[in-house]
Amino acid sequence: MSATLIKDVKETFIKKFKTDPLLIFSPGRINIIGEHTDYNDGYVFPAAVNKGIAAAIHKSNTGKCTAIALDLDSTIEFELDKLKPSKEGNWENYVLGVVAEIQNRNKVIGDFNAVFKGNIPGGAGMSSSAALENSVVFGLNELFDLGLTKHEMILISQKAEHNYVGVNCGIMDQYASMFGIKDNALHLDCRTVESKPYKIDFKDHQLMLINTNVKHSLSDSAYNDRRSACESISKLLGIKALRDATEADLETIIDKVTPANYQKGLYVIQENSRTLKAAKAIEDGDLTTLGSLIYQSHEGLSNQFKVSCDELDFLVEQAKKNKNVLGARMMGGGFGGCTINLISKTEAKAFSETVAKAYKNKFNTDCSVYFIELSEGTHIVNNQL
Structure with a gap:
């Protein structure tokens, strides 16, 4: 958590109101393994990180609500009985959506003022949207004694994204941001929405993110396409979701699906199995196996599920050439964003410099490198800052 972020939102809030x-801090998240498995009722392995959104929030007596996004230098004012999605479709819909979903549950909130600021890199696939939603619902729950559980809060955040933002997301991002535990990753079952925390000791290794700084326009349509392919395979198999299928089941319908969709289904079944193996590897402190599973995940995402891109594949190939990297893969929806790398601490700086140079030579654009720590989920920050 960044003390500077908290200080900035607090000072701005006091000056203005x-x-x-x-004060609330709500983190972004990474996902160690388990990509595109969440909407298949499968397993994922996310963790909250020490980058996120800081929010300052308090009751207002002006008859309206004011929300300020500090880093965007953008302010909105709205009335609680006249809520509708903003045409701009920007950050304000995450705020308005959460307020609307709280009211849909017949919870009464009063007018409030809020100031937000974040340090999650844009387009990195680290769920700044879930962090923002969670900071709003968590703050309002506290401020107006709504009595919501954390589970209810993340469902409100998810619904806000479905109904106000128009993204039909799974539950992983909101869950990881809300329930994160310091130094732990959460092995989350997306069907039961229950998780088991795994304390992670990376020993002399650490996680490093490399952001391609690209976002290919294909991402939204391709996401919906992958989702419907998975759903149609489940239907053919007569099951609720691909989480219930085995590779042998899939073979029984090989002549009823296109080869491309067969590979997508196969990827999801195998990725689900990889998250279970990853949990075991972490339990055993076996980082080599964990790294190998992470590499396999990228292979599947690139060659079977086909949601990677040249830039992501290039970064993973660079990682494979370096024996100090145990595993690397694309993270998130795909077609841009970050790779996550499990790398030796002593070699991380040298590797990041080599990769940055190679990436610039190849694509004539810069990649960005971030080091992250696994941290606590959405929480109130002590006001004595």
Whole structure:
């Protein structure tokens, strides 16, 4: 958590609204393994990280609500009984959506003011949207004594994204951001929405993210296409979701699906199995096996599920050439964003410099490198800052 972020939102809030706010920090997330398995009722392995959104929030007595996104230098004002999605479709819909979904549950909230600021890199696939939604619902729950559980809060955040933002997301991002535990990853079952925390000791290794700084326009349509392919295979198999299928089951319908869709189904079944093996590897402190599973995940995402891109594949190939990297893969929806790398601590700096140079030579654009720590989920920050 960044003390500077908290300080900035607090000072801005006091200057603007002349009162001490409630302070919330809501983290972004990474996902170690288990990509595109969440909407197949499968397993994922996310963790909250030490980058996120800081929010200062308090009641308002002006008859309206004001929300300020500090890093965007953008302000909105709205009335609680006149909520509708903003045409701009920007950050404000995450805020308005959460407020609307709280009211849909017949919870009464009053007017409030809020200031937000984040340090999650844009387009990195680290779920700044879930962090923002969670900070709003968590803050309002506290401020107006709504009595919502954390489970209810993440469903409100998810619904806000479906109904106000128009993204039919799974539950992983909101869950990881809300329930994160320091130094732990959460092995989350997306069907039961229950997780088991795994304390992770990376020993003399660490996680490093490399952002391609590209986002190919294909991403939204391809996401929906992958989702419907998975659903149609489940239907053919007569099951609720691909989580219930085995490779042998899939073979029984090989002549009823296109070869491309067969590979997509196969990828999901195998990726689900990889997350279970990853949990075991972490339990055994076996980082070599974990790294190998991470590499296999990327192979599947690139060659079977086909959601990678040249830039992501290039970064993973660079990682494979370096014996100090145990595993690397694309992380997130695909077609851009970050790779996640499990790398030796002593070699991380040298590798990041070599990769940055190679990437610039190949694509004539810069990649960005981030080091992250696994951290606590959405929480109230002590006001004594």
